[in-house]
Amino acid sequence: MSRIPDKPTPDGLEDRWIARWESDGTYHFDRSATRDEVFAVDTPPPTVSGSLHVGHIFSYTHTDLVARYQRMRGKHVFYPMGWDDNGLPTERRVQNYYGVTCDPSLPYDADFTPPEEPADPAIPISRPNFVELCLRLTEIDEQAFEELFKHVALSVDWRHLYTTISPEAQRVSQRAFLRNLARGEAYSAEAPTIWDVSFGTAVAQAEIEDRERPGAYHRIAFPRTDGEGDIEIDTTRPELLPACVALVAHPDDERYQPLFGSTVGTPLFGAEVEIRPHELADPEKGTGIAMICTFGDTTDVTWWRELQLGLRAIVDRDGRLKPVEWGSPGWECGDPATAQKAYDELAGKYLNQAKRRIVELLDEGGHLRGEERKITHPVKFFEKGDRPLEIVTSRQWYIRNGGRDDDLRQLMLGRGEELVWWPHYMGARYRSWVEGLNGDWLISRQRYFGVPFPVWYPVGEGGAVDHDSPIVPSEDRLPIDPTTDAPDGFDESQRGHPGGFVADPDVMDTWATSSLTPEIAGQWEDDPDLFARVFPMDIRPQSHEIIRTWLFATVVRAHFEFDSLPFRNSTISGWILDPDRKKMSKSKGNVITPMGLLEQYGSDAVRYWAANGRPGVDTAFDEKVMKVGRRLAMKLLNATKFVLNLTGEDAAAGLVGGEVTEPIDRALLAELRGVVDVATRSFDDFDYARALERTEALFWRFTDDYVELVKGRAYGDGSDEAIRSAHVTLATALSTFHRLFAPHLPFVTEETWSWWQDGSVHRAPWPTVDELAAGADGDPTVLTVAADVLSEIRRAKTEAKTSLRTEAETVVVSDTDARLALLAQADRDVTGAGRVRSLSTTPAEEFSVEVTLATA
RNA sequence: GGGCGUGUAGCUCAGCUGGUCAGAGCAUCUGCCUUACAAGCAGAGGGUCGGGGGUUCGAGUCCCUCCACGCCCACCA
Numbered sequence: 033m034s035r036i037p038d039k040p041t042p043d044g045l046e047d048r049w050i051a052r053w054e055s056d057g058t059y060h061f062d063r064s065a066t067r068d069e070v071f072a073v074d075t076p077p078p079t080v081s082g083s084l085h086v087g088h089i090f091s092y093t094h095t096d097l098v099a100r101y102q103r104m105r106g107k108h109v110f111y112p113m114g115w116d117d118n119g120l121p122t123e124r125r126v127q128n129y130y131g132v133t134c135d136p137s138l139p140y141d142a143d144f145t146p147p148e149e150p151a152d153p154a155i156p157i158s159r160p161n162f163v164e165l166c167l168r169l170t171e172i173d174e175q176a177f178e179e180l181f182k183h184v185a186l187s188v189d190w191r192h193l194y195t196t197i198s199p200e201a202q203r204v205s206q207r208a209f210l211r212n213l214a215r216g217e218a219y220s221a222e223a224p225t226i227w228d229v230s231f232g233t234a235v236a237q238a239e240i241e242d243r244e245r246p247g248a249y250h251r252i253a254f255p256r257t258d259g260e261g262d263i264e265i266d267t268t269r270p271e272l273l274p275a276c277v278a279l280v281a282h283p284d285d286e287r288y289q290p291l292f293g294s295t296v297g298t299p300l301f302g303a304e305v306e307i308r309p310h311e312l313a314d315p316e317k318g319t320g321i322a323m324i325c326t327f328g329d330t331t332d333v334t335w336w337r338e339l340q341l342g343l344r345a346i347v348d349r350d351g352r353l354k355p356v357e358w359g360s361p362g363w364e365c366g367d368p369a370t371a372q373k374a375y376d377e378l379a380g381k382y383l384n385q386a387k388r389r390i391v392e393l394l395d396e397g398g399h400l401r402g403e404e405r406k407i408t409h410p411v412k413f414f415e416k417g418d419r420p421l422e423i424v425t426s427r428q429w430y431i432r433n434g435g436r437d438d439d440l441r442q443l444m445l446g447r448g449e450e451l452v453w454w455p456h457y458m459g460a461r462y463r464s465w466v467e468g469l470n471g472d473w474l475i476s477r478q479r480y481f482g483v484p485f486p487v488w489y490p491v492g493e494g495g496a497v498d499h500d501s502p503i504v505p506s507e508d509r510l511p512i513d514p515t516t517d518a519p520d521g522f523d524e525s526q527r528g529h530p531g532g533f534v535a536d537p538d539v540m541d542t543w544a545t546s547s548l549t550p551e552i553a554g555q556w557e558d559d560p561d562l563f564a565r566v567f568p569m570d571i572r573p574q575s576h577e578i579i580r581t582w583l584f585a586t587v588v589r590a591h592f593e594f595d596s597l598p599f600r601n602s603t604i605s606g607w608i609l610d611p612d613r614k615k616m617s618k619s620k621g622n623v624i625t626p627m628g629l630l631e632q633y634g635s636d637a638v639r640y641w642a643a644n645g646r647p648g649v650d651t652a653f654d655e656k657v658m659k660v661g662r663r664l665a666m667k668l669l670n671a672t673k674f675v676l677n678l679t680g681e682d683a684a685a686g687l688v689g690g691e692v693t694e695p696i697d698r699a700l701l702a703e704l705r706g707v708v709d710v711a712t713r714s715f716d717d718f719d720y721a722r723a724l725e726r727t728e729a730l731f732w733r734f735t736d737d738y739v740e741l742v743k744g745r746a747y748g749d750g751s752d753e754a755i756r757s758a759h760v761t762l763a764t765a766l767s768t769f770h771r772l773f774a775p776h777l778p779f780v781t782e783e784t785w786s787w788w789q790d791g792s793v794h795r796a797p798w799p800t801v802d803e804l805a806a807g808a809d810g811d812p813t814v815l816t817v818a819a820d821v822l823s824e825i826r827r828a829k830t831e832a833k834t835s836l837r838t839e840a841e842t843v844v845v846s847d848t849d850a851r852l853a854l855l856a857q858a859d860r861d862v863t864g865a866g867r868v869r870s871l872s873t874t875p876a877e878e879f880s881v882e883v884t885l886a887t888a
Numbered sequence: 889g890g891g892c893g894u895g896u897a898g899c900u901c902a903g904c905u906g907g908u909c910a911g912a913g914c915a916u917c918u919g920c921c922u923u924a925c926a927a928g929c930a931g932a933g934g935g936u937c938g939g940g941g942g943u944u945c946g947a948g949u950c951c952c953u954c955c956a957c958g959c960c961c962a963c964c965a
Contacts, residue, residue: 040925247964267965280965312963322965331963411964420964460892464961576959607959644901649893650958654900656914659927666927674924725902729912736929740922747923823930829920830931836922867922 036676036787040669042634042662045779050182058792059187063562065108072569073099074550074599075188076582077114077196080170081121084180086653089626091605093642095573096186097720098603100775102570103187104798110566112192112553115177117170119196119542120231120416123481126165131155134162134480136537159480159515166481167197180626184635185778187794194552196545197481201552202511205545206486208589209475210504212431213487217592218475220429220499224326224333225474227424228414229351233478234428235414236541237435237471238581240421242410249318250391251401254279254296257304263296264401266318268409270394271387272325274301274356274375277341281321283309288321299399300374300390301358302366308339327423329412330470347422353378353386383422427499429476429485429538433588435469447587451602454718455648458576458604465580473585475544482539486512488519495530503533507557547585550598571718572599575607576648603718606650629658636777637661643724643776664728665780668773671735672784675766678746679759690760692806693753694745695857697761699815700738701807703730704768708799711772720775727772734765737819744864764806768799817851818858824881825866832885839886840868846876 053059073095078088096111103109127133131151138158146165147155157165174195181188194201212218225234250270253262263279276298281288291307298305305323312331313322324335326343335341342362348354356375359368374393378386394400412421434441444466453459476485488503503519505512514535518524526532545552554563568590574582583602590598629638633655640661645651679687692698707730711723739762746758767789774781774793785793825843829836843866845855852873855862863871869886 041927242962242964245964249965265965269964314963314965318965320965324965329964331965334963409964410962455893457892461960464891468961470963580960609958646901652900654914657900660913663925663927666925670925670928672924677924722902722904725912729902735924739924743924826930827932830918833919835920836930837920 036673040666040673040783042636042665042669042780045783046183046185046630046635049779049782050185053187053792053794054190056792058794059103059109059111059189061110061189061192062108063565065565067565069106069108070110070565070570071099071102071107072110072554072566072571072599073112074553074569074572074586075111075113076574077116077194077546077549078177079119079121080115080117080173080177080195081125082173084177084626085608086626086629087608089180089184089629089638090608090642090645090651091573091575092181092186093184093639094605094645094647094720095571095603096184096188097639097643097775098571098573098715098718100187100778100794101715101720101723101798103794104771104774104796106797109187109189110192110553110569111186111188112194113178113181113186113188113190114193114549114553115170115174115195116542116546117166117174117195117197118201118482118539118545120233120477120479120481121542122166122170123162123479124416126162126169126481127154129169130165132157132162132165134159136480162480170195170197180630183627183630184639187778192553196542196552197483199511200555200558201545201548202483203558204548204552204556205483205540206510206512207507207557208548208551208593209540209544210486210507210510212589212592213502213504215592218429218431220427220476220502222425222427222499224336224423225426225428226330226412227349227422227426228417228419229349229422230417230419231414231479232349234426234474234476235417235421236474236543237469238465238473238543238584239415240412241415243413244408245411245420246406247409247411248404248406250394250404251319252299252323252394253399253401254299254305254323256291257295257297263291263307263321264319265321265323267323268407269325269328269387271353271378271383271390272328272346273298273323273390273394274303274353274378275325275327275344275346276303276305276323277326277336277344278305278324278339279307279321280310280313280324280335280339281307282313282315283311285313285315285320287315297366300393300397301371303344303364303371304366308335310335310339329423333423343425345425347383347424349424349426350382351419351422352380352382355379428474429540430472431475431544431588433469433473433584434466435471435473441466441469443591444584444588447591447597451587451597452600454601454603458579458602458648461576461579462584465584473588475541476538477541478537479539482542483511483545484513484515484539485536486510486514487536488514488522488533489536491528491530491532491534493530497534502536543581543585546582547589549586550590551593568594568597569599571601571603573603573605576604579604601718604648606645606648608645609650609652629655633658633662634665634779636665636779639776639778640664640724643720646721647718661777664731665777667735668731668769668777668780668784671731671739672766672770672787675739675762676788678743679763687760687763690756690764692757692760692764694757694761694861695811695814695854696738696741696818696861697757698807698810699812700734700761700765700810701804702810702812703733703807703815704765705801705804705807706812708768708772708801708804712798712800715775723772724776727769727776731769731773733815733819734769737822738765738815741815741818741822741858741861741865745861749864750860760806764804768804771796771799811854813851814854814857817847817855818862820879821845821855821862821881822866825868825883828881828883828885834885837867840866841884841886842870842872842882843868843884844882845871845873845879846881847873847879848877849875851879 130146133154135156136159140158140160247268249266358371365371434444448462554566637658641657714722742758
């Protein structure tokens, strides 16, 4: 046991064991294992756009705890890692980091080098140059991510690392899309689309959030065509008046019932619009009658579609009012010249500028009633954006998800039922999302750093692009970029020419690729043998706010492609909250960087903190818990050193599981059996926290009570048989504790294990009740009674403010006969540990101990 | 507006299918160099388990209701 240091410390264990695990391939996946022998993890690929924070450490540790447990249970753990580097977050980071902006019309500049400092104003660069910078920057981040994850001992098989922008991931993504397209599950359509004017791209329903914003009601009078007065409506979007195509009120609203079918003129523009009934109109809001504009919000889209109204689109893709020719088809009005004059005051202005101006115009024209009334109301934003979303009509790609098809919706709800949710109530998030879907999944983005749609369109002889007959590549060509690759049967010279082709310019949303993480990690079609061994996966760990995006989308893709779930269990982790119980996030500036914590407390201590967070429960960030974790790690080191010293050189050889004769030794093993059982069942239910809590509780009793009680015997005080019994029990317990703690404290347990065992503790078998057979008939009360008495002796010494070394002259224990009988089975250990000269007992109803201390 | 969750010692949290369930750790206080550990050890004080009803022989534990907080969803007039 020369390997045991004099002063054990958790510091520095990380570097040594990380290197060792890497060289030994401790966490390598054995791909000869069959599916039932495999435990596969659909690891969440973190977004590569900056740095990881403690929240990542928290949730990724949870997954690792389960992976390590399963590995020790004998499963072949498939535990890949991925980096989600494609998509808007990376683009945005690159723009800020280098001070560049992507202009797809520019040619590639092979000599371009980014500025040292972010350029201001931003330098426009070509799409290929832009993509190069994205790749360069993400690579830097990804190296830091990998180092951090290794440092917290994620037992990932790093040979199975993927990135979502890699050619392999693009191939999977494009292949899945083409198959969706071939089966009719993907389609393109020209339709009103929720649009972010800052990023210049369409966004999906799942990426929208409401934010409370100040606004104001303006009451506008619409003159009735029959001259019988005005209809007053309230609106927060007066700038959309030129886009008004109808007024709408509830069919049961008696105030407006007589008016349904009649018309009014729009103020300033004189367009004649009809008053229509629709259930979505709310009699309680405003004046109970609203103007329908194309388009102010998604309700407008519903009304427009269901009432089959005309289209007057005025918002362009930059969020400005576009030029309109009043009097032309679709823009009929009573007096085109007047309408045009008014509109020209607005055209070219951004929406909020147009709003101010039109209010002035309305006011001057006497069309406003009363003062504007300021309110705050929910406004829809792209979750990554900072300007309100608009709705513009554009051609986009969609994947069906049940949002417009109730049969499919029911099937998707069924998948949610089939999936096992941990915690179980998280299934409600999925259900409410699927039930609330109001359209198919919009997957195209008018962006640059993503997976291109593998699609071209034929250009007719007249130069018209035929979007309804896309040209697709064969799967063996994938991945392709249609903007640089030509379709089969064409050559590059035909690009953009009559009779030739054009590329689809868009890229897929990042969720359209990350919804395929099981397929990407499992190398679907590229390595069918591997895929068959790992798919569907066992767990999908993730946080709850992306159930509607990542989880749901992954279920949709697997449903279509494999008619199965992509994973059996969904393990949802909570959030890390700062001490004010707010979610930690970069935008709030309350993020704590993880590397400093890992270095200060040690990785095991930080993992201990993470492991204390219950599955699915938001947890406060608390460094005090890390201190406790560090103390536990330290205790494990010292206790191991001590126990191995007590048991002697032969601790490893044959002692574990040997014969145990003393009742108090059997009592400890009986307790240990209970903990092994609970820890095992807890881990089977992904409750790593309970496993730790129970293990830890017994471990402290082990060191504070059991070891104290038996150390005299273990040192040699007693019969050979009794000494041997203590040695066997200590070694058995130590081996069990090392393995029970191994998932939580991988570094110290590996260290302590190495002092007396061969191989990695992380490849050792998970302890079982059967190994602890000697405790099967043990009575735990023996240990309890002995510890109770010892505790009373300690109390007497403490209250006398004397050292625990002080001898007790006499100790008289009063207790029930049953307990006294059990105490008798351990009395020699008790007198030894308590330094008692004379121990006697008297029967009594209540437990009490009378201690007379020896005078010093 | 609908749904889900949380509310237990100053703090962070355990308390699984109702009967040692009133707990742990931290913090506080009092002590102790005890042949593993002073980044340690021994001990003490501290809570009418969010409020109010109810079921029960018995309720943090089940039911109802209210309050507070968090999250998810919901058509921006």
